[in-house]
Amino acid sequence: MKTFRICTFALVFLFSFACKEKTTSENAVTTSNHETSGNIKTEELKTEINGVTHRSFAAYNPDLKGVLPVVFVLPEWWGLNDYAKRRVKQLAELGYFAVGVDYYGDSKVVDNPEEANKLSSHFYEVPIDARRMFDAAKHQVILSEKADYSKMAIIGYCFGGAQALNMGRISDDFRGVVSFHGNLETGIRAKNKKVQYLVLNGEADSFVPAKEIEAFKKEMDSAGTKYKFVNYPGALHSFTNPDATEMGKKFNLQIGYNKDADEKSWEEMKKFLAEIFK
Incomplete structure (x- = not known):
């Protein structure tokens, strides 16, 4: 969800500073709990960061031979809820080592826009912390024998779509980035040409106006970055989440589920991941 804008200079300065300083993940202590359902194994990857336990959620098929490409899942501003975890499991069923990132810590999930806005806004206002949370999740992946650290995507x-785009803009650790109904402008501009982008947007999304789309395309073109932008007719913000329509009515938000756009965007993502991981 869109929260507010902070100036480009401040964001770029903070991310530059973050790249120079020691990341939180270097001091993190990681443990994991395991659970197996069918042929999908899930793990809770716990990392202590500044006294807060962040509980990322990993899933993979242990029966698959060798190491598996890694796909990080960055959730909506509601937190790492059941919907996000379902996406993690779906990716595991496709043969990936999937990791849902717990940005808020202690698996905190919220159910109202006010609290969601307050928590997610912190990562726009202090982008160093967004980088730290993600670096901690990457550190956890290094410890897994099933994860192929040389093949990663997000x-x-x-909110998670905006954060995914930002990670791709500042780091070339990833083969590709996919944003589902995420904001496109955050003040961070692409710094490399190695990362490929797939942006899956709702044409009727009032949170992503036409001028923001135009600015994003101009940014990508200027950077010489390879990207694909798909607009789904009639689709509102949060079009992939089956709970979005009810939440929209409850809180008077212009969000809603769109089955056609959901299914088509998932297929686009599948093709994109298969291509970048060749």
């Missing part, structure tokens, strides 16, 4: 939804 997908994100709404």
Whole structure:
């Protein structure tokens, strides 16, 4: 979800500073709990960061031979809820080592826009912390024998879509980034040409106006970055989440589920991941 804008200079300065300083993940202590359902194994990857336990959620098929490409899932501003975890499991069923990132810590999930806005806004206002949370999740992946650290991608939804785009803009550790109904302008501009982008947007999304789309395309073109932008007719913000319509009515938000756009965007993502991981 869109929260507010902070100036480009401040964001770029903070991210530059973050790249120079020691990341939180270097001091993190990681443990994991395991659970197996069918042929999908799930793990809770716990990392202590500044006294807060962040509980990322990993899933993979242990029966698959060798190491697996890694796909991080960055959730909507509601937190790492059941919807986000379902996406993680779906990716595991496709043969990936999938990791849902717990940005808020202690698996905190919220159910109202006010608290969601307050928590997610912190990562726009202090982008160093967004980088730290993500670096901690990457550190956890290094510890897994099933994860192929040389093949990584990120997908994100709404708030997570914006964060996914930012990670791709500042780091070339990833083969590709997929944003589902995420904001496109955050003040961070692409710094490399190695990362490929797939942006899956709702044409009727009032949170992503036409001028923002135009600015994003101009940014990508100027950077010489390879990207694909798909607009789904009639689709509102949060079009992939089956709970979005009810939440929109409850809180008077212009969001809603769109089954056609959901299914088509997932297929686009599948093709994109298969291509970048060749």
